[in-house]
Amino acid sequence: MEKQISKTKIEKRMKVKSNPTLVETIIKLKKTNPEVAKELSKPKRKWATINLKDINVVDGDVIIAGKVLSGGELDSKRKIVAWSFSDKAKEKIENAKCEAVLLTDEMQKNPELNNLKLIS
Numbered sequence: 001m002e003k004q005i006s007k008t009k010i011e012k013r014m015k016v017k018s019n020p021t022l023v024e025t026i027i028k029l030k031k032t033n034p035e036v037a038k039e040l041s042k043p044k045r046k047w048a049t050i051n052l053k054d055i056n057v058v059d060g061d062v063i064i065a066g067k068v069l070s071g072g073e074l075d076s077k078r079k080i081v082a083w084s085f086s087d088k089a090k091e092k093i094e095n096a097k098c099e100a101v102l103l104t105d106e107m108q109k110n111p112e113l114n115n116l117k118l119i120s
Contacts, residue, residue: 007034013041022083025104032112036103039065039120040083047083048120052092055080055119063103063116074098081106081116 007030017023022040029037039048050064053072061079068080070088074096081101085093093100106113 010034010037010041017041021104025107028107028111029113035118036063036065036113039118050082050119052089058117058119061116062119063106063113064119065103066120068093068100079116081113 010026010030014023014026017026026037026040029040048064048066049069050066051069051071052074055062055064055068055078056072056074056076062081064080064082066083068082068085068089070086070092074093077097079099079101080093081103083103085100085102090100106116110116
């Protein structure tokens with residue numbers, strides 16, 4: 001069982017973050033989606049780096065609190081929401097007729113990030 005993280009701990013982790021967009025995103029996510037806020041508040045070297053082949057085994061739309069890399073292919077049409085994408089991964093996603101959306105853009109349309117499965 002994964003250890004729970006308090007909102008206070010997330011705030012302490014945010015103090016060392018220098019990217020204002022990231023800090024603002026974590027603050028918004030603390031209230032609506034604390035699991036994603038927890039992942040983004042970790043040190044960047046511990047963020048998830050997920051290959052396309054790992055996304056392909058999960059059904060439905062996904063969210064990655066980290067970076068999407070280009071290893072593998074996608075078989076089905078889906079929406080992939082992530083903090084960042086490698087250039088090659090973005091190209092493969094578009095060629096597979098899938099949708100690659102940055103986390104900050106998705107939060108404007110869907111602030112609670114409903115109907116997305118977190119992959120970490």
